[in-house]
Amino acid sequence: MDYKDLADLIFPDSKEISYYEEKYPKRDLKEGAIVTRFAPSPTGFVHIGGLYQSLIAKKLANQTEGVFFLRIEDTDQKREVENGVTDIVNSLKDFGLEPDEGMISETEEKGNYGPYKQSKRKDIYQAYAKYLIEQGKAYPCFCTPEEGEEIRKKQEEAKIRPGYYGVWAKCRHLTVEEMVEKIKNGEKYIIRFKSPGREDKKIKHKDVIKGNVEFPENDQDIVIIKADGLPTYHFAHAVDDHLMGTTHVIRGDEWLSSVPLHLQLFHELGFKPPKYAHIAPIMKNDNGNKRKLSKRKDPEAAVSYYEEQGIPKEAVKEYLLNIANSTFENWRRANPDKSIEEFQLQLNKMSVSGALFDMVKLLDVGKTVISKFTAEKVYEEALKWAKRHDEELEKVLEDKDYSLKVFAIERGNKKPRKDIAKWSDVKENIEYMYDELFYSKDQYYPYQIINNKEEIEKILTLYMEKYYDDNDDKQGWFDKIKELSGELGYAKEVKEFKENPGKYTAHVGDVSTVLRVALTSRTNTPDMYEIMKVLGKDKIEERFKKAIEELK
Secondary structure (H helix, E strand, O other): OOHHHHHHHHOOOOOOHHHHHHHOOOOOOOOOOOEEEEOOOOOOOOEHHHHHHHHHHHHHHHHOOOEEEEOEOOOOOOOOOOOHHHHHHHHHHHOOOOOOEEEOOOOOEEOOOOOOEHHHOHHHHHHHHHHHHHOOOEEEEOOOHHHHHHHHHHHHHOOOOOOOOHHHOHHHHOOHHHHHHHHHOOOOOEEEEOOOOOOOOEEEEEEOOOEEEEEEOOOOOOEEEOOOOOEOHHHHHHHHHHHOOOOEEEEEHHHHHHHHHHHHHHHHHOOOOOEEEEEOOEEEEEOOEEEEOOOOOOHHHEHHHHHHHOOOHHHHHHHHHHHHOOOHHHHHHHOOOOOHHHOOOOHHHOOOOOEEOOHHHHHHHHHHHHHOOOHHHHHHHHHHHHHHHOHHHHHHOOOHHHHHHHHHOOOOOOOOOOOOOOHHHHHHHHHHHOHHHHOOOOOOOOOOOOOOHHHHHHHHHHHHHHHOOOOOOHHHHHHHHHHHHHHOOOEOOHHHHHHOOOOOOOEHHHHHHHHHHHHHOOOOOOOHHHHHHHHHHHHHHHHHHHHHHHHO
């Protein structure tokens, strides 16, 4: 008996690998096109690091007219969570990172290189495992979990490297006849790769990000097909990346130590390996110490956190590109209004050590991003977020025409205001423009320089009786506040006040503050002229009366 007989006995119905090589031909893409993938397991929420990898993978594919696809690696079905694929698909969609191919829902997919879910590719993996057995490069292993544990204990006691290799690989040394006999006797088995490597031999590899790295060669006889007939990650990814035409594997650097094994699998299968680019993890400053963002400890590790907070997807992507390439910040400075799609990402410009996640910087990016949105865009995004997370805000935004006027205040100027970093900030920033929010709180009027009750009442009353005119332009409006200031004995100009500090108790700016506080219960707001234009005479009068009542 030979290896082919053994292979036929184990996988009697498997197709020849030539069938799959023809079914999945080499992609017809232009020279230099990059084919990348995001290949998560549906075992929990999508980590920000996964989004980071996807952004980089999709960007590289787009800028080279290549392909970015989503493959679901669900061979470890014990850890799979309900709707795990849906969560992955939706997370990518939320951030505008939809794949060109791959899974588009829990059960649907698009593209010619599927199935894009590993659990549906069992026959393919078994065909390639059969091929390895025929070549004498894989074999059935009959060791029970108990025997595996016994081997591990002996290795620990002898203080030698653990694993299934060399003399410890008991089943590797069985003859074909012995293997066949065990199978026919009904003994359970898994399929192991027969490593040709030696641990004392070094391999050199050039990672696209890390540069030149050196490792001991792999000598472990890893499991490639488990007892349930499904492959392990190591074997499946090699077969999939070959058949799907992946040119660049972009993944976290926790996989860097697996490179010797993966290159060995590609070589023994007769495949051209992809280029590997291992991304440093996103780190967090924890009381002066740097550590990886943790799924367990850090809410910002979950992609869903950014949607819940309402941080715009544009800001998250912009910030992640800033982490990815040190050249991005200068590019953005030189191109403030260009789409990030125009930025040329370079893998060899990525940091080899972990970038520090800075929430303050992210929120600052959020302010800049939102400041460039039109009033219509701000309204739509705020409403979309409110419908998911804030019923009260959703209700006040029902009046679209009025809300658009609110969001248009100081928008479109050369220096637009940057008071909103995320959609969860919106309510706090606009509540004084809506009576139902403004009057729902106990109003506290923090009057400043002019805080005498009689003087405040005089200013508010005289302004409405003599100086307010809804038809004034901005200059006319401010001139009247100057006149009001002069009539009540305050300096009409700040300069005048500074030149004669003993003559005046306050100036026009302080009078404006009284109007602002009475109107909004704030000392700092966007342009008060625009606020008054949106509120209108009736609301202004009502609020000034309320402010006067509060003083008594």
